[in-house]
Amino acid sequence: MENDPTAAPKAPSRSFAGKLFDVLSGFGLATILLLLLGLLTWFATLEQIDSGLYPTLNKYFHWKSVFLLPEVQGKMVPLPLPGGYWVGAVLLLNLTLGGVIRIRKGWKHAGNLIAHFGIILMLVAGGVAHHFSERGNMAVGEGESSDAAEDYFEYVVEVAEIKEGWPHDIHVIRGRHLDDLTDGRGRLFRLPKLPFDLEIAGWLDHAAPVSITERAPAASERVADGYYLMEKPDEINAEANTAGCYARIVRRDGTKSAPFILAGASFHPFSVRHEDRIFTVDMRKRLWPMPFTVKLDQFTAEFHPGTMKPSKFVSRITRIENGGEAKVTIQMNEPMRYEGLTFFQASYGPPGAGPGQRMYSVFEIVKNPADKWPEYSLYIVAFGMLVTFLTKFGGYLASTTRKNRHV
């Protein structure tokens, strides 16, 4: 066989790296990845009806989700799927290898190359937004001002010194340092600028403080000053969850206070006296100070006739910064972009407000370094497709002209 002169010439055998490159840059892999993204989006759309939007997005598209099993109407679908983040990452690799490195070069293929760059930019924008964007909301009443947004989900613990009735030096312990303190795990948080540290344990994502006179603890919950934290099942609307944990003051001499409860569902902070100084320890959704103040001058809402379906919300605001003022209108699909922040018109209240009732407006505030990248990527893709079209059209015209010359 080896010396058979009639045998077709053999293609040179590819190395393992070469074969791997072929697979990773192949059109087949791109097709599979796009199908997976379609499946993930479809299952996530169905699952968020029962499980809520935020938990579903985390399950399907968070980087920590490598594999998942979809659930539809509370029943598990026995179809393991890769996490959407990683499908997107492999698609990015595939496009880079196949659509940029492996693709045939030359001016005839310039349009394709440009379009692939556009799609790559869009995938990168998704990754940047996933890792680096922040979101919060700000509710402002007509005639009132606000200079802070509140995170939708993240509960933090804040320790502040109270001077002349007002909080100063507000130390913030972020949720990412707290939400792993479950199942008996605790952590000491050192506060070098304060005369004590804080020990925190028993974190619950959704809990309510309950008096033992009202309902006896069902299991071995810790009791602090006659209260314990009763764990509750997560809300479908994850923004409504109220976190809770147990804390102790650890003084510089090593002694500890009695444990106390910190809860998102509390009306007042816990107070600590140290010599003649007073401190508060509180749990709240993370506040995000803005670099300027927003004053809501007027809010108007218009509805489709005979319905409560909004056709238009308009907030007329004054942006106040360093003594200067700027009048800005924010409405649906027309956000305010300023200093890297985007203010979207999100909702309003109170629900069912009647004529003459004082309204408040709610803005969603997003800080996303890749805010405009998807838009730029669409321009790039459109330009690439236009170049491809013009190249093909030019080639067609040239060939037609040549044929006509031969006739």
Place this chain on the structure above:
Amino acid sequence: MEIVEIRAATRRDKTPKLFATSDERFRDAKPSPVKGATPDGWLALPATQMRLLNYRFGESGMGEVWVSISSGTVPDNVNRWLKQFGAPPLDPAALAKLRTVPIAGANGVWVEAAGEYASGMGAAPKPGYGLAGVVADVGGRILTVKMVGPKAEVEAARPVLEAYAGGLKMAE
């Protein structure tokens, strides 16, 4: 772990109530929009966010009665209560047959159930429990009076509960 993140005070910060007790920190101190006279033998407890009026009753100390303003409709609340006892939901015809009783100047439906009580609040199911209560639409608000506890104690306390519900008054 050392905490170095410090944020500036904002307009959202306010003068805190210092040295609040746990009751003040965790209970809503707003006055209840519903007033009621505590029956003999019931123990009045502080209100909570969900319980405008809150009581314990019965020899076991396990019986609870509370008054709430609820969301949803009268059928929604009746069927939610029944579901907590594993009972099937009532259709409109069955709901129309429920006995009505006076409550806060209106009429409400009287609901009863018995069996294993699963409150759905993370607590373990409790077998041998009973339910009695009233659900009413009072001026567009859904007012509920709910009694749960050991079945025999609930059955014995039904007349007291009915009289209590009839004596409730809206504060306005």
